Amino acid sequence: MIRSIAYLCVLCLMTVFVQAQQIAYTVTPVQADSPYFKVELSYSGSHTDSLEFHLPAWTPGYYQLMHYAAAVRNMHAQDGTGHSLTCRRSGENSWRLYTRGNTVFTLQYEVRATRPFVAANFLAADRGFISPAGMFLYPAGGIGHPVKLTIHPAAGWTQVATGLEPVKGQAYSYTAASFDELYDSPILMGQLETLPSFEVDGKLHSFVAYQPGNFDKAAFMQDLQGIVSVAAAIMRDLPYKHYTFLGIGPGRGGIEHLNSTAVGFDGSQLDKREERIRLYHFLAHEYFHHYNVKRIRPIELGPFDYEHGSKTRLLWLSEGFTVYYEYLVVRRAGFTTREEVLQALQKNIHAYESKPGHLLQSVADASYNTWHDGPFGAGDSSISYYDKGPVLGAMLDLQIRHNTRNRYSLDDVMRALYREFYQQKGRGFTEAEFRATAEGIAGGSLAEWFDYVNTVKPPDYKRYFGYAGLDVDSNFAIRPRASMDTLQAAILKDWLR
Template structure:
C-alpha cells in the first residue's frame, strides 16, 4: 500500500488563535517543495493564505534538523536527501468566515486550503489527519474516520472537508436514507427539531430531482454570528454563516433555508458537475471559466425553488422573492456594462473585490445568473409544451458530466439545445454575451407579467405591488446615491443627478438646504421634493466644506413585481401549475 501524508493539528492553546500543525511527507526526491494554496475551491478569490503561516521548521525521519528555505509567498523547500520529511509550523486563525479558519476558546474551525501544506508529488496519496484538542472537544468532518485518524483519499478531498472542533452536541436526521449531522456554533438553535425537519424536507426534495443522494453521510456546519451571511459548499458537507437573530423571524428562517438549499444543491452542481477549467484544481493561481453563472446563478434559482418544493414556502412568497431578485438586477447599472460571461470570467478581481464603483461597472453572476436560469427554465417549458424544463437539463448534465470530468465551456448551451430540441444560440447570445436588457417575455408562458414601480424607501426590495397610499403616482425627486449609513455613501449611481452634479462616495454628508441630515433623511427629503427641484447638499470633502447644488431627477421605476394576468388562458394556468406545482386558483 502506498504511504500516506500525515498531519497532526493541535489547538491546545486556543486563546493564541494559533493552530500548530505537523505534516509528515513520505520519502521523496532529493528536494521537497511544500506549498500552500492561494485560494479555496468555491470561493474564487486569491486569498493568500500563506500570510498567516509562520515558524516553519523541518526534521528528517530520525528527528534530525533539516534546513528550510522559503522560495516565494507559498513555497518552502527542504533538501531532504530522499528521506521522509516532517514540517512543523503554526497558522494564525482569527477570521470567522466559511472560507478561512478560526480558533478561540470556544472552538476551532479550519478550512484545509488555509492550513495544510502539500506537495505536487504526493497530492494523489491518502492524507491522514489527527486532531489534538482541549479536553471535552470533539472533531467533526465529513472525512472517513479510522480510529483516531481522519482519512482523505487525496489532497483534493482533504481541502474539500473542513473541520469543526469543539464541545458540541450534534443534531441528527436522515434524508433519503442518508444520515445527516448538524453542528451549530455560536448560540443555541431556537427550534432544533424544526431545523432538522425542515432541512430534511429540503434535502429530500433535491434527492427526488436526481433520484437519490451522491454521498454516504452529510455534515452541516452552522455558525451563528451577530452579522454576516454566507456559505461554502463541499463534497459531503457545507459551512453556513448566518446571523443568529435571523432565526427568530419568518423571513430570516426562510433565508436560512434558502442558504442551506443553495449549498446542498452544489453537491451536484459544482462539486461533481463542474467546469472543465477547474479539473484539476490549480491551487497556485486563478482558474478561469465563463460558466460560473451556470453553477452559481442556476443554483441561486433552485435554492428558493427547492424550499417551495419542500412545502416550506408558498407560491406567492416565491414570486415575491423572485421579484426582489429582478429588482436587484434592475437597480444595478453595471448590467449595462458587463456581460454575464465576463462576470464569471473575471470574478477573481471584480465580484469578490467590490468597491464603490462596482454597482456601475459590474454585475453579479449569482444575481443575473438566477434571472437567466428562470428565463431558461420557462423558455424550455414553452418550446417543449411543458414536457421538459431546467430539471431535465440538470439531469442531463449530471448523467454526462457527473463523473467529475468537467463541463466544457460550451457544454451547458449544447445540453440546453438538446433538451429544447432546437438551437438556443439567440437566447444565450443575449443572456450571456450581451449587455442588452434581458427578454422577460417567457414569464407570459406561465401567465405572469413583469411590472415596475419606484421604490417606496431604501428598505424596499421590490417584489410586491405598490401600496395604495395618498398621493400615489406623484413623481418623486431622486438623488441617485446608495446610503452606507450615517453620513457616507456606498455608491453614486451612473448617470444619476448626484453624479452629474459632482457628489463623491468619499464625501461626508453634513446638511441638506442648510439643515443637518444623515443619509436616510437626505433621501427621504429629496423624495418629498419634485423632479427638477434644486437642493443644496453640504459635505466635507477631505477636510474642506463644500456645497453641491443638485437638480433632482425623477425616481426611477426599478422595483419589480410579478403580477398574474387578469385573464390567463387555460394553457397558461396549466404551465404555471407545472412550473410551481401549485394550482393557479390557490392563494399563496
C-alpha cells in the same frame, strides 16, 4: 509483447513507489494571545534530494485569493532521527525542503487562526475551525496522494466534526483519498452541539453547531430533511455516504463541499418567519451546491489551480442557477408561496437593472472577473451573477417548458448534465456542451437566451415570464395576467408547485 511487458513492469513499479509514500498530518490547537494551530507533517517514502511543498492561495467555493501562506510561521524540519533539515521559502506560497537523502522526515509549522469565516482558519477558547486549503501543504505533483489526519482537541472540547472518513479505532483520526478531498472537508471542533440527525434514502445527515441557540431543534431538522428530500428528488440521486452541516457560529458565510457545508448559523433567526425563510434559502443554496458546482461543474473547476485560481465564465450557472434552485427547493418543500418566489425573482431583476454595469458587463464576463471585481460587482462598471443568474435560470426553465409544451424543464437539463458529465465522463462540461445539452432538451435553438448570457442585450422579461401567464411591468413587478391559456396555466402550476 516484450514492450507491453516492460510497460506493465514500469506501471507496477510506479504503483509500489506511490504506495510507499505516506503523508500524515497532526494538528493541535494552541490557545494563546495570538491563537494558532500547530501542524506536523510526517512524510515517508521520499527518494529525491529535495521536495517542494505548496499551500493553496484560495479555497474552491470562494473565488477570491486568500493568501493563506501569510499566516504560516516557524517552519522547520527534521529527519527520522531528529536531526534538523534545511527548509527555505521558495515562493509566495511554497517552501523547499532539502532531505539530504532521508526517506523519512517531519515538517512542523504554525498557522495563525484569527478570522471567524468559512474560508479561513479560526481558533478561540471554546472552538476551532479549519479551512483545510489554508492549513495543509501539499507536495509538488502530489495532489493525488492519500492523506491521514489526526486532530488533538484542546482540553474540555467535546467534539470534532467533518465530512472526512474516520479511521476505525483511532479517535479524531481521518483519511482523505487525495488532497482535493482533504481541501474539500472543513473541520469544526470544540464545545459543540449535535442536533437530531435524519436519513434521506438511507443516508445519514447530521448538523453539528457551535452555540446554535435556543429553538425547536427537532422541528428545524424535520424542515431541513424536507429541503434535502426535495433536492434529492430533483436530481434522483444522493452521491455521498453521509452529509454534515457545520454551523460555525453567527454570520451568513457559507461554502459548499462534496459531503458537507460550513455555514454561519444562529438559530435565533428561526423565531420570525421572514428570517426563518431566509435561513432555509441559505441552507438550501449551500446544500444544492453539492450537485451544482461540486458535481455538475464547469470544466475549469477541476482539476483546480490552487496557486492562481480557477477562472470560469460559468458562475452565472454554478452560483446563479443555485440561487434559482434555492427558491424552487424551499417552495417545493412547502415553506414559501408562489408569490414569494415571484417576489424573490423580482428583487433579482431590480438589483440587476438598477446597476449601471448592466449596460457594460455581461454576466459571463462578471463570472470570469469575479477574482478582481468580487461576486457582487465593483463600482458602476460591473454586475453580480447572483442577481442576473437566477433570473436567467427562470427564463430558461420557462422557455424549455414552453417549447416542449411543459413536458421538460430546467430540471431535465440539470439531470442530463449530472448524468453525462459527472456520472459517465467524470469531468466538467464546456460552455458549448452546456448549450448543446440545453438546446437538445428544449428541442431547438436558444440563441436569444444565450445572448442574454454573453452580451448586455436587454432581456425580454415580458415574453419569457409570459410563457407562464405572467406580466412584468415597468417596475419589474411580476404578476399573473387577468387571463391565460391552457398551456400557460399548466406551466405556472407545475413551475411553482
